[in-house]
Amino acid sequence: MRIDIISVIPDLLQSPFEHSIMKRARDKGLLEVYVHSLRNWGIGKHQQLDDYQFGGGAGMVMMCEPLANCLDHFMAERTYDEIIFMTPDGERYEQKTANRLSLKKNLLIICGHYKGIDERIREHYVSMEISIGDFVLSGGELAAAVVVDSIGRIIPGVLGDETSALFDSFQDDLLAPPVYTRPSVFRGWKVPDILLSGHAKKIEDWRYNESIKRTKNRRPDLLKDE
Numbered sequence: 001m002r003i004d005i006i007s008v009i010p011d012l013l014q015s016p017f018e019h020s021i022m023k024r025a026r027d028k029g030l031l032e033v034y035v036h037s038l039r040n041w042g043i044g045k046h047q048q049l050d051d052y053q054f055g056g057g058a059g060m061v062m063m064c065e066p067l068a069n070c071l072d073h074f075m076a077e078r079t080y081d082e083i084i085f086m087t088p089d090g091e092r093y094e095q096k097t098a099n100r101l102s103l104k105k106n107l108l109i110i111c112g113h114y115k116g117i118d119e120r121i122r123e124h125y126v127s128m129e130i131s132i133g134d135f136v137l138s139g140g141e142l143a144a145a146v147v148v149d150s151i152g153r154i155i156p157g158v159l160g161d162e163t164s165a166l167f168d169s170f171q172d173d174l175l176a177p178p179v180y181t182r183p184s185v186f187r188g189w190k191v192p193d194i195l196l197s198g199h200a201k202k203i204e205d206w207r208y209n210e211s212i213k214r215t216k217n218r219r220p221d222l223l224k225d226e
Ligand code: ADE
Pocket: 086, 087, 088, 112, 130, 131, 132, 133, 134, 135, 136, 137, 138, 139, 140, 143
């Protein structure tokens, strides 16, 4: 999969994809991430990217022209499955969306700044608008990093143990069960006996029940259809 990210502050996205599972995905050739500076498409001597909003009001708006020229450039090179705009008024991001996006070939992500981007870009270029939650970040970069990370780790072949993403929280609308590692007793705090029993089936049942319990306690909304 290839992901192009358009940003006003590309430096913000230098590190997130260089470690851990994202690094593995890239090293295996399963994920390519390119961060592009919108400034390269800025207008005039000052490479202007934003301007005052029509109708007045505080805050600058990202102009059509740099974005449209930048998008035309990349869209001429390849077909994108989705042109995504990161914005707090977008569709709420969920694991199901990550699953769906992880099967795509080419994604392009636009990071917003200031008051947002000129609405005409949203109308004429953007195919999907994503919010990572009901709060406002100072720009779309950190939100884009969240989305790329969540997609990258579940691209088929990225995780060594093919099954491990299946047991993540949310994969089946359940939170993940508790996990433990050595030592089996720490400061007198014991690991549940069942996990040391070696009974694969009993352990599976215990984990499932713990998932249900945890979901009922913490996120009953996830169980509402059952
Ligand atoms: N840009 C600013 N806030 C955001 C959010 N909550 N989700 C996605 N993009 C954003």
